[in-house]
Amino acid sequence: MDEHATSTDPFVDGAEAGPDGGGAPDLEGLYRDRQGDLVRLAFLITGSYPVAEEVVQDAFVKLHRAWGQAHDPGPYVRRIVVNEARGRLRRQAVERRHVPPPIPMVLPHEIDETWALLAGLSPRRRVALVLRYYLDLSIEDIADAMECRPATAKSLIHRGLASLRRKLDGHDPRR
């Protein structure tokens, strides 16, 4: 199942899993290659593991539908996951407002604190930060995944970092 992994970016390439090959075997190969990474990515965005799994399953269903149009399935499905996860995050944010999601594990204080602060960011900033500091994507790739301009992606990262820094510094009255 690792035959698709040819890039340091776990979501890039997919040549062997390209649409030309047709049906389920390629999709399955892509799925087995990427599902775990995509779930982790969606989890970091949504903060919910069950939601992350659901997002990824939905994304592959959509990829399946668009199989003939996705010239590069790796980034394509990642983009779907980012969009879907961001949408779920947004909905979750509205639903629970300022209550961060519970973390079902014991974590070091720093991790716990940062995770909670991350949950308080706007969805777009959070997504941008996850793509930047988890996937180590370039600004251009982040912009591509978020379907925005590089300047916008850069701005989101900058503002997200600034917001976190203010809160960690204790200067943010909303903290």
Added chain:
Amino acid sequence: MVTTHDVEQRLRRTMQAMADAAEPADLWPDLTARLAAVPAPARPPEAPVAPRRGIRRPVVAFAVAFAMVIATLGVGLVLHPFDATEPGEVARVVSRNDLAWIPLYRPPEMPAYDVGFTNALPDPITLALVRWADGTETHASSGIFVREWVSEETPDALYGAPADDGFWENDRISEAGPMLVLVGQRGDGSYFAVQGIWTDGALIDRDLVRDVARAIRDAEPLPPAFREWVDVTPAVSGESVDDPMWYFTAATPDHVVYGTVVARIVDPRLEVAKAPWACSVAAVGTVPAAWCWGEGGGTMTWQIADGVAATVSSYDYPADELMAVAESMVLMSPDDPRFPPEE
């Protein structure tokens, strides 16, 4: 003093720790079961694309969402006739040629309104507008138009400098396929968007998109192709559909609020007639607002259950921004505490 570098390192450690803690299960059997229940994959690009003419062809490819302030409307579109509808019932919007009808659900709380549709030949372009009981009309808006109220980005920030003819142009690869977005600015400063969506790899007439945008901007008659009215019947009737889409607009005359829903439909009756509104009821609780997410990337349907505002969404538009649009609409009422601004 926490530095940016400190924050970056914290983020890296936190995300890695959280990601490491996640152990994805093998859900391939589950996905296989899901795939068995969905339509077959779209045809590959090299497959012949039949000309899309008339209502027998799936309405899949192309949507135009117009944003205009009510007072500035000048486009001479004609609404389809429609059946009178009791609140809470499914409306029958009858096409001009009486070949088909579009089921619409009219929320009981919504004031009287009529919705018109058209698909223009040669390419299926859907325009939507609302005619109120007092005769005024509201065109469908696009998310981009509303963005100027809620977004940090301007068209410049999104699309760079406008082209020579003044339109900001952007080619995107949406989930549905290649999409062309043109953003124009009218004389009153308001923005509007014309979006073209391809879903089957067919090359659309880009000039037509530009002609439409130009006509809207300059308050000139739309291209003749737009006078040819057909319907979105295939998306509604459940006939062979590759990627049906459906569009409608709902608004209230009491607010400077209007929205467009561009719903991608799997089961049109479920997705359109039931799911969005039913979801709004189910999720309402004590909060007189709700939201629901349809098929398609970024598609969202949202409604205020008490009927004071509208539904807003757009196909393949970033979902969180759509929600921001919807919330901003509510926030336009300064006394409304339901959607406090985020950070």
